[in-house]
Amino acid sequence: xxxxxxxxxxxxxxxxxxxxxxxxxxxxxxxxxxxxxxxxxxxxxxxxxxxxxxxxxxxxxxxxxxxxxxxxxxxxxxxxxxxxxxxxxxxxxxxxxxxxxxxxxxxxxxxxxxxxxxxxxxxxxxxxxxxxxxxxxxxxxxxxxxxxxxxxxxxxxxxxxxxxxxxxxxxxxxxxxxxxxxxxx
Numbered sequence: 001x002x003x004x005x006x007x008x009x010x011x012x013x014x015x016x017x018x019x020x021x022x023x024x025x026x027x028x029x030x031x032x033x034x035x036x037x038x039x040x041x042x043x044x045x046x047x048x049x050x051x052x053x054x055x056x057x058x059x060x061x062x063x064x065x066x067x068x069x070x071x072x073x074x075x076x077x078x079x080x081x082x083x084x085x086x087x088x089x090x091x092x093x094x095x096x097x098x099x100x101x102x103x104x105x106x107x108x109x110x111x112x113x114x115x116x117x118x119x120x121x122x123x124x125x126x127x128x129x130x131x132x133x134x135x136x137x138x139x140x141x142x143x144x145x146x147x148x149x150x151x152x153x154x155x156x157x158x159x160x161x162x163x164x165x166x167x168x169x170x171x172x173x174x175x176x177x178x179x180x181x182x183x184x185x
Contacts, residue, residue, distance in 0.1 A: 002018055002021075002048040002049060002050055003030075003031055003047065003048045004031040004045070004046050004047030004048055005046050005047045006047050006049065008046070008063070008064065008065050009046075010044075010065070011065045012041070012042065012043050012044060012065075013043070013044055013046045013064070013065065014043045014044065014045055014046065014062050014063065014064045015045070015046060015047040015048070015049055015062070015063040015064075016030065016045055016047075016048055016049075016061065016062050016063075017048070017049055017050070017051050017052075017060060017061055017062075018048060018049070018050050018051050019051050019061070020061040020062065021048050030045045030048060031045060031046065031047070031048070032044065032045065032046075033045045043064070049063070082114075088114045088115070088116065091114045092113060092114050095113075095114075122136055122137075122138055
């Protein structure tokens with residue numbers, strides 16, 4: 001937390017990220033400030049959090065309650081901060097069934113799938129109905145890394161070749177210096 005509260009108590013409370021705060025509000029005091037969405041619903045900023053340090057195709061600007069349907073699309077995505085050492089596979093196994101929601105919720109049931117933020121970019125199954133997400137392909141990245149490595153090796157060999165040619169052209173100069181007693185220094 002940078003400022004304010006990190007707990008959303010009311011449906012119209014929101015928490016914003018540092019980048020959103022600096023870009024839209026210029027870093028001025030935002031706690032308690034309000035804004036309206038396109039439907040005219042007023043939201044209150046209650047906290048500012050640091051940007052996630054993992055770069056993915058899904059970078060949030062605003063965190064809000066899931067009890068409103070003013071912003072939500074068909075399949076909302078939630079971000080959760082887990083304690084270090086949390087077993088995500090065990091959580092996915094435990095919550096793989098549809099979970100009932102409270103009576104004030106937008107959806108009657110919800111299916112939880114826990115996924116590390118760093119892996120979201122490569123998981124094509126997560127939110128495949130939502131065209132907002134962009135996905136990467138690990139195979140393409142590996143191929144591009146191999147090509148980059150080969151280009152680096154070729155560049156290094158080219159440098160060594162050019163340096164060898166330059167030194168061979170200066171061999172007469174070095175020979176004369178040695179005849180007159182020049183040392184390494």
